Amino acid sequence: MTEYKKLQSCQYGISDSGEEGVTVHIQGSMDESNATPLINELSAFVKKKHPSSLTVDMEKVTFLNDFGALALVEVKKLMTRGRGVFRLINVNENVEKVLSVLSFDVLGERSAISKSATPGAFVRLGDATLRQASDLKYMISFIGSVCIAMAQVIRHPGSLRTDDTFSYMQKTGVDALPIVGLISFLLGLIMAFMSAVQLEQFGANIYVASLVALAMTRELGPIMTCIIVAGRSGSAFAAEIGTMKVSEEVDALFTMGFEPTRYLVVPKIIASVTMVPLLVLFSDIFAIFGGLVVGVGMLDLTVNSYVAQTIKTLTLFDVFLGFIKGAVFALLIAWVGCLRGFQVRGGAASVGQATTSAVVSSIFLIIMTNSIFSVILRYWG
Amino acid sequence: MGRQAIIQVKDLVAKYGEDTILDNITFDVYEGEIFVILGGSGCGKSTLLKHLIGLIKPYAGRVIVDGDDISNCDDKTFQKLLMRIGILYQSGALFGSMTLSENVGLPIEEYTDLPKQAVDTLVSMKLRLVDLDGYENHLPSEISGGMKKRAGLARAMALNPKILFFDEPSAGLDPITSVELDDLINHLNRSLGTTMVIVTHELESIYKVAHRVIMLDKRTKGIIAEGDAKYLRDHSKNKFVKYFFNRQAEKKRQ
Structure with missing residues (x-):
């Protein structure tokens, strides 16, 4: 007498026929409601008893x-692995049809999903080197194509997409004004506050104004502004061009006879190079205002003396340097943002990578170029 | 007839802002049939499909899918219903960063407690069912449009849904691939008994797979024909239906 165990929509029982092996009798519907317990329980049985043969009686399987x-496949796999015999008996027509559709006979004979072998360390190193070399090659050709496109626009100013350029000017410059202003104000506030604690001990409160003004106009103003622009606009450029690449819009532009670099990159570069220096100027003003709030509020300086000291400290060269830095950094941000966008291959994940890479590369380039500026100014300034 | 309706749409009104797209639509889809929604461009086919799968709530009326009124049900009921339906989007909508086996295995891993090895076996069964065995480790970007649709179909069928929805399955496919996909739809319907709702305007596909069709009309914003496609082609008295089936240009109506 076989004892049956109930599992949702089916039940099964196991009868041991001695040397002939075991027979599993299944009744009812075999579907998603009972697949997991059936796999777990029959697998546990096979692992424990190691039968020489296992027969599944399908006579009363209704679905x-x-x-x-x-x-069935999982049990078959276990039996085959242990060199046991697996067979199905009394399979009705409907069940037979499903098993044939699923190619049951070949299932379980080989690994379900063959994972592609992971290449060795040298192969991966070689692949990475080739990839980097190809990226470098593309980067150089992209610089070339941007230069050619810029030269074409200079020769034929009418070919510039002015509407797009103004739109990017608004997005990169005007729309960034509140966040640049707020962060610069707070930065000026913090710098003045921190320096005041030290300078107050020597009665040199007035030099807080010099410190804030110089540090902001020469170094921190351009850097902070451009980091914000990289996060806002550089990433947007990469995402926009990357998405266009994925949806074949860039290919469409090319086949329509538009040079994608001139159409997509030049307006972004011109807009950034025009607007970022102005943003740097705004950043300087807001930071000086932040310092002034601390100077007047905490250090008993007057507005007049603070402003006079600021003007006395700053030279036109300092402001001009901030301007130049802003323009150079903006050029780098727009260039690298567009480059990463054009390097997108595949789908949405690649767009995300390009966006991240655009911001990280921009910040790296900003800091590196700023260091170069410092070295040059140290010797030639 | 004694057939059981698995989808019931009652007096459905769909609007985008002030624009009425569908007005008082009523129809049933029966269990196990291949039901086709057809009509010219802009008649609201895709809007209707979005209502059937719960992406848009009706402005008025009811949509009952497998016993649940999705126009007025709680999130839990809706989540459970989503496991009983599968959708093949026009582009396949495969996740680009995942291989085909990962795409198909995702819902199985998420909604069942099968062991990992069993999931792999099941995924290979599903891919074999759509004739994609051997492509398990390919990324969607490495396969053709037709293969993407088949892989999307394998993913839509991952949990053996009771109803499969297709949005323009033949769109963008060459005639041979399109015929192959139609054969696959027929084969799956026969072997698994899954109810299928297809939105399309490809006449060849309609004749090949449809058990019953409804035709939407842009002007009346309602259903202008319902029944067997070939019967409608030969016997419909509606001028637009006749033009549509005989591939004649729609006459400008006043």
Whole structure:
């Protein structure tokens, strides 16, 4: 007498026929509702008893789908691995049809999903080197194509997409004004506050104004502004061009006879190079105002003396240097943002990578170029 | 007839802002049939499909899918319903960063407690079912449009849904691939008994797979024909239906 165990929509029982092996009798519907317990329980049985042969009596199976067949495949795999015999008996026509659709006979004979072998360390190193070399090659050709496009626009100013350029000017410059202003104000506030603690001890409160003004106009103003622009606009450029690449819009531009670099990159570069120096100027003003609030509020300086000291400290060269730095950094941000966009291959994940890479590369380039500026000014300034 | 309706749409009104797209639509889809929604461009086919899968709530009326009124049900009921339906989007909508086996395995891993090895076997079964065995480790960007649709179909069928929805399955496919996909739809319907709702305007596909069709009309914003496609082609008295089936240009109506 076989004892049956109930599992959702089916039940099964196991009868031991001695040397002939065991027979599993399944009744009812074999589907997703009972696939997991059936797999777990029959696998545990096979692992424990190691039968020489296992026969599944399907006579009373009323319904079977791929989840039900999966339970049979998993048991078949275990039996085959242990060099045991697996067979199905009394398979009715409907079940037979499903098993044939699913190619049950070949299932379980080989690994379901063959994972591609992971290449060795040298192969990966070689691949990475080739990839970097190809990226470098593309980077150089992209610089060339941007230069050619810029030269064309200078020769034929009418070919510039002015509407797009103004739109990017607004997005990169005007729309960034509140956040640049706020961060610069707070930066000026913090710098003045921190320096005041030290300078107050020597009665040199007035030099807080000099420190804030010089540090902001020469170094921190351009750097902070451009980091914000990289986060806002550089990433947007990469995402925009990357998405266009994925949806074949860039290919469409090319086949319509538009040079994608001139159409997509030049307006962004011109807009950035025009607007970022102005943003730097705004950043300087807001930072000086932040310092002034601390100077007047905490250090008993008057507005007049603070402003006079600031003007006395700053030279036109300092302001001009901030301007130049802003323009150079903006050029780098727009260039690298567009480059990363054009390097997108594949789908949405690649767009995300390009965006991240655009911001990280921009910040790296900003800091590196700023260091170069410092070295040059140290010797030639 | 004694057939059981698995989808019931009652007096459905769909609006985008002030624009009425569908007005008082009522129809049933029966269990196990291949049901086609057809009509010219802009008649609201895709809008209707979005209502059937719960992406848009109706402005008025009811949509009952497999016993649940999705126009007025709680999130839990809706989540459970989503496991009983599968959708093949026009582009396949495969996740680009995942291989085909990962795409198909995602819902199985998420909604069942099958062991990892069993999930792999099941995924290979599903891919075999759509004739994509051997492509398990390919990324969507490495396969053709037709293969993407088949892989999308394998993913839509991952949990053996009771109803499969297709949005323009033949769009962008060459005639041979399109015929192959139609054969696959027929084969799956026959072997698994899944109810299928297809939005399309490809006549060849309609004749090949449809058990029953409804035709939407842009002007009346409602259903202008319902029944067997070939019967409608030969016997419909509606001028637009006749033009549509005989591939004649729609006459400008006043």
